[in-house]
Amino acid sequence: MRLLGAELVESREILPGQFIQALHAPHLATGSRAGQFVHVRTGDLSGLVLRRPFSINTADPSSGTVTVHFRTVGRGTEWLTRLRPGDPVDVLGPLGRPFEVDARSRHLLLIAGGLGIAGVRMLVDEAIRDGRQVTLLFGAASARDVYPSSLLPDEVEYVVATDDGSLGHGGYVTELVPQYEAWADQGFACGPAPMLAALSRLAATRRQRLGVAKLGRKRGAGRPDQPGSAAARRKAFLQVSMEQNMGCAVGACLGCVVMGASGTPLRVCREGPVFAAEELDWEAGW
Ligand code: FES
Numbered sequence: 001m002r003l004l005g006a007e008l009v010e011s012r013e014i015l016p017g018q019f020i021q022a023l024h025a026p027h028l029a030t031g032s033r034a035g036q037f038v039h040v041r042t043g044d045l046s047g048l049v050l051r052r053p054f055s056i057n058t059a060d061p062s063s064g065t066v067t068v069h070f071r072t073v074g075r076g077t078e079w080l081t082r083l084r085p086g087d088p089v090d091v092l093g094p095l096g097r098p099f100e101v102d103a104r105s106r107h108l109l110l111i112a113g114g115l116g117i118a119g120v121r122m123l124v125d126e127a128i129r130d131g132r133q134v135t136l137l138f139g140a141a142s143a144r145d146v147y148p149s150s151l152l153p154d155e156v157e158y159v160v161a162t163d164d165g166s167l168g169h170g171g172y173v174t175e176l177v178p179q180y181e182a183w184a185d186q187g188f189a190c191g192p193a194p195m196l197a198a199l200s201r202l203a204a205t206r207r208q209r210l211g212v213a214k215l216g217r218k219r220g221a222g223r224p225d226q227p228g229s230a231a232a233r234r235k236a237f238l239q240v241s242m243e244q245n246m247g248c249a250v251g252a253c254l255g256c257v258v259m260g261a262s263g264t265p266l267r268v269c270r271e272g273p274v275f276a277a278e279e280l281d282w283e284a285g286w
Helices: 026-031 075-081 114-129 173-179 193-210 230-235
Strands: 002-015 018-024 037-045 048-055 058-060 065-071 088-095 107-113 133-140 157-162 186-190 238-241 257-259 265-267 274-276
Touching (some): 002 026, 002 075, 026 058, 026 088, 037 065, 048 075, 058 114, 065 114, 107 173, 107 193, 114 133, 114 238, 133 173, 157 173, 193 238
Parallel strands (some): 107 186
Antiparallel strands (some): 002 018, 002 088, 018 065, 037 088, 058 065, 238 274
16 A cells, blocks of 8 residues: 555546546556555645545556546545646555455356446456456446446446336346346445345355355365455455445544444455455444
8 A cells, every 4th residue: 555646647527427537556557456445635625634435446557547436426526526637646545455256256246336336347357357257237226327338348248227217127236136146156246235235135045045055165174264354255255345434544543334244343444345245244234
């Protein structure tokens, strides 16, 4: 993790109120993994140094650029949209723990709700680079909020659900998951907490419903993985990236805590943002 002097390369409004910004930051472009995030300083307002956490949306080592994808929700993000190419941007990162893909997984099921697409977008590129097949299920309120397919690689199977039925499946994106559960070796999700909780409940009963073996059953059998470890995430069927308000993003303020399944509070910025779904207490209602 480093404090970087990045430079804005491009800013595009891809959906109403949603922007993708490209930053020239070679260290981030080469040193980041899918699931990690950056903490971006958004200007000095009222004497306070304000930063915002953004998932690393894509990373391109050849050009030294990374992108972030955000919605304008207040003064900080509005300030970002006023930046122009060439303007300096103060970025801290990469932060947090990444997604872990088991070497044996060939079929990856990615599930995103709304802006949660930013949490899994980089994993699309990493998986295709590594020769895996990717299906991305995306849920939005209506057609006007649907992430443009033109921003995805051609190799991805992209399936859309809208709450109002104006595009794709009419209903929640979670309703699409049973069609892909048997195909998928692992699932990766980011989006609203109720969506992640529903996916976690599906994942918890998947083995019994489908009668499938658990990844890691042979390797290290009988030797439990340390909760929160990369190995534990790698063996989980479902990993989730938590979207939580953050203050410091370095583990000091406890402003981002979620409850672990063992009753231990977990900091999204340090122990996350990516967790094995079974690591979290989904009844805690954060
Ligand atoms: S944001 Fe401060 S501990 Fe996570």
